[in-house]
Amino acid sequence: MKAIRRFTVRPVLPEPLRPLSDLARNLRWSWHTETRDLFQSVDPERWAASEGDPVRLLGSVPPARLAELAGDRRFLRRLTAVADDLNDYVTGDRWYQSRPQAAELPAAVAYFSPEFGITAALPQYSGGLGILAGDHLKSASDLGVPLIGVGLLYRHGYFRQTLSRDGWQQEHYPVLDPNELPVVPLKEADGTPAHVSLALPGGRVLRARIWLAQVGRVPLLMLDSDVEDNDFGERGVTDRLYGGGSEHRLLQEMLLGIGGVRAVRTYCRLTGHAEPEVFHTNEGHAGFLGLERIAELCAQGLEFDSALEAVRAGTVFTTHTPVPAGIDRFDRELVAHHFGPDAELPGIGVEHILRLGMETYPGGEPNLFNMAVMGLRLAQRANGVSLLHGNVSREMFAGLWPGFDADEVPITSVTNGVHAPTWVAPEVVRLGARQLGDRRTEEALTVGGTERWDAVADVGDQEIWDLRRNLREQLVLEVRERLRASWRQRGAGTAELGWIDQALDPDVLTIGFARRVPSYKRLTLMLRDRDRLMDLLLHSERPVQVVVAGKAHPADDGGKRLVQELVRFADDPRVRHRIVFLPDYGMAMAQKLLPGCDIWLNNPLRPLEACGTSGMKSALNGGLNLSVLDGWWDEWFQPDFGWAIPTADGAATDPDRRDDIEAAALYDLLEQRVTPRFYERGRSGLPDRWIEMVRQTLTLLGPKVLAGRMVREYVERLYTPAAHAHRSMTPDAAAGLAAWKVRARAAWHGVSVDHVEAAVSTATAELGTTLALRVRVRLGDLTPDDVEVQAVSGRVDSEDRITDATTVPLKPTGGPDLEGHWTYEGPLSLDRTGPYGYTVRILPAHRLLASGAELGLVTAPSQGAVEGAGVLMR
The missing domain is CATH 3.40.50.2000 (Glycogen Phosphorylase B;)
Incomplete structure (x- = not known):
């Protein structure tokens, strides 16, 4: 017979074994050998049957075995040692807390991803993006980085794969009961489950419960729409990872981004956790988080453009796709339908939202809303996930920064890494421990450092081959x-x-x-x-x-x-x-x-x-x-x-x-x-x-x-500068920057380079020569404080394109004259041999810009304005 209702009966652990519950609910067990060994010793056969899942294990152990363990002094000593180790791990100072000027680091970072691969016991991933996100959280925990993860809890996960007799893939979608997973519900002060909600067209509401998975020191908030207050359609929003049609995916991504920010606010309110200063969008799926943060600021009295600048300052966007086909794109009318007065974020004009995601550049699709484009426009800092992918990304998104060569597009690279304690076999760890000791081996796997890995040179050939x-x-x-x-x-x-x-x-x-x-x-x-x-x-x-x-x-x-x-x-x-x-x-x-x-x-x-x-x-x-x-x-x-x-x-x-x-x-x-x-x-x-x-x-x-190396790079190169920018972007500063951008864009048509001259009389010069550049420019309604005039030089190819550019700012020496010209001067050092060239350009400049390319505005001289511009060195 089939049950008419399903529910979970939790075991009651004897008092001496209560720490087992805490150990099972903190996913550090998934990469901590001593904790896994402890659970295996509870019941080796049931541990194997549970596929290494402590929550399932504890739900299956007979009361008699639990009573036996509660009286086993040797087991209790092991349990105390492992529980104490976890407490030290989650409360003690680690790499992040020992950094110089630790107070300047972000108080907290919110990390949004559509999938997280933490452990097979929490199957909420499909492939590399999710595994990377899981490794990011684990390494942040190991390093003590105050991260909050945000994702969705899919009731069917991705899918389970089997094969037919003739080898055709078949998909199966087992139902995942959150009560049987290593997650707990986030609760309000009165004990009721914490929820977030989104307004849908036609007066409908999408509600989602917040589940908490504890990944070492890092909380992971997961939103689940399968709640009784929702209608049938809304209950299915978080049914499957990467399933359904366009509207289904759009609702998932709205829930992840908008609902995710609301979940973070709820979590911080209930736990006292520091509010994030930096929001990291792992791929475009979570891009709507920027809109929710803009709406928060607009509700506090900021205009849209000012709120946009404030949000951009503290946002990091990571792109993972090297091809346009890998990006989620939605019909603009579908997006417009889900925002505005009768739907979500009614305080923001729909035209503002659409403008952020439209492909308004050569070759773009004018009727498609591009999630990666929105992610880039909402983030002051962006990166690809390897050096080569950074190059590919700059080429792919160059249309967003017209007038700039692809290598100047403001997308950097942080090459991915992997969480060694998760992926290194215990036999390899034991070999390292024999060579380095337990503590130095842990440091080598989490923090890194070449000096620790150099010890591999002392391991014998026979040991390596036997391993x-x-x-x-x-x-x-x-x-x-x-x-x-x-x-x-x-x-x-x-x-x-x-x-x-x-x-x-x-x-x-x-x-x-x-x-x-x-x-x-x-x-x-x-x-x-x-x-x-x-x-x-x-x-x-x-x-x-x-x-x-x-x-x-x-x-x-x-x-x-x-x-x-x-x-x-x-x-x-x-x-x-x-x-x-x-x-x-x-x-x-x-x-x-x-x-x-x-x-x-x-x-x-x-x-x-x-x-x-x-x-x-x-x-x-x-x-x-x-x-x-x-x-x-x-x-x-x-x-x-x-x-x-x-x-x-x-x-x-x-x-x-x-x-x-x-x-x-x-x-x-x-x-x-x-x-x-x-x-x-x-x-x-x-x-x-x-x-x-x-x-x-x-x-x-x-x-x-190592993912430890990767997370350290994020902290030093992206999170910390983003936190500084966030703190600098007060409401007045944001309003000032927004007004300045409007003024700069409106006046840019009046900016020109009218004359360039260099003290060189031939087509060749000697290495080490310094040229004196003199440039006459028009700034229209702008002033020297609004721009930077640069000399750009380097080797040139057969088409006179500068291939390894060096930029040097020139200084104003006079103006404006009666014709409105300003004069700029500066030295140009010829420090490389071979075909060599230079040019001059004008960029917008403001202390709160992260890059001179940020506005996509640049002015260069016409060929007729240049004297002695081509220099050939031999």
């Missing part, structure tokens, strides 16, 4: 177990599965490939020449084996066909012991898969991988990367610790031919360089050169790929 073999063997056992479960789900009987006991070999070079399955990641590139792949898999002396996993989006039939193609190849009896596809890739699988692979393969279409962090996780376990030079690998690749797959980037290359060329390059690397290095033995009987590459990977890449 790698052990991790590979564990992977083989894990794969066989998952492979057997997958084949049973596909309908296979026991008699068909005997071959699985010989699937994979702990002494064979193992390649891993696991990620989402959009077409640009090229899951099936390895299949371009199947005979050649078979030769690699079945080589008599140097075989390889491949473990593949990944999910295609439910609406992406093309991605599902790629999965099916790979599965059908892996089903071939000739090779199924050497290549496997594991369905339902997620955090739990990744934590087993990544450490056990010798090679991590990544072959996207360059430059479409914004960062790609799975290879970082492999590297922290001593895995070597074999990858296209894209994302982070383009930035940090060295032949000492990996291989770069050559690419055919020419614009004229046919896509199929490009895949053929790059697949052939991949096969060549595996045949000629990778497999020989793994199987060749030195005098010691060990693969000396391979072991040295593992050592170099850990020593040189280890401190770079």
